[in-house]
Amino acid sequence: MRLPGADVAGGLASRGGNCAVCGLDVGLQWMVSSTGQVWCVSHRQLPLCRWCGLPVRNALSHPASCESCSRQAVESVADLGQPLHQVGSHMASLGLTIRHPVKLILKPPAQLTSAGLFTTGPDQLGVTQWTHDGYGRLTGAITIGIAAGLPRPHFRRVLAHEFGHALLAQAGPAKVSPVVAEGFSEALALEHLRGSGAGAVERQIAAQMIASEDPLYGGGLRLVAFAVDRYGLKAVLHALETGRAAAVGLR
């Protein structure tokens, strides 16, 4: 799971208001963040929050993260309760459960990289690892690694995506192509983001996912989302679990 190539530069809008950065009236021209917040053109030199696109004053980290995104960051075990419950209960309501033990590791990306969990570069946000024995049975726990510091909605998106990989893993050795596996995981994350209580941030993430030009993530999602619309999520999962992807128009 990688960070999508986000377009967070904003643009000119047709109505103003108070600036989300300095609180003053934005005047006659203004910028808009990807979550719809307006801000003064004069802040254009500031670094933009990597999550919501709002300019950040006194950025403490690189890439920058704004105050509101930082406040919501899932940094440690203490922050896990609410998002874990939100994703877990939503998945259960969709009839999706992981019967196998799952180990969740929340650590800074550098540590996940040195532990051999993150392998695809600095934009990686999550990973799912597992091993099957010679009979196709899972051995040991399914390990999900997620980068510490994601704002809650982004954390839930990554967790729901990795949940998709875990569902496919418990069905046995891969029966689908990487693009279908990533597409299914993205489709599950999209389903979660659109589920109950979706706000501006969830809608922004969903829009970025659907528009992503990445052939694996964006391409996979568009492929699988089409099958999900047509056959339903559970039917698609069942087809993938049983090696009958072609039955739902996938391969």
Ligand SMILES: [Zn+2]
């Ligand atoms: Zn993935």
Ligand SMILES: [Zn+2]
């Ligand atoms: Zn301002």
Ligand SMILES: [Zn+2]
């Ligand atoms: Zn932000």
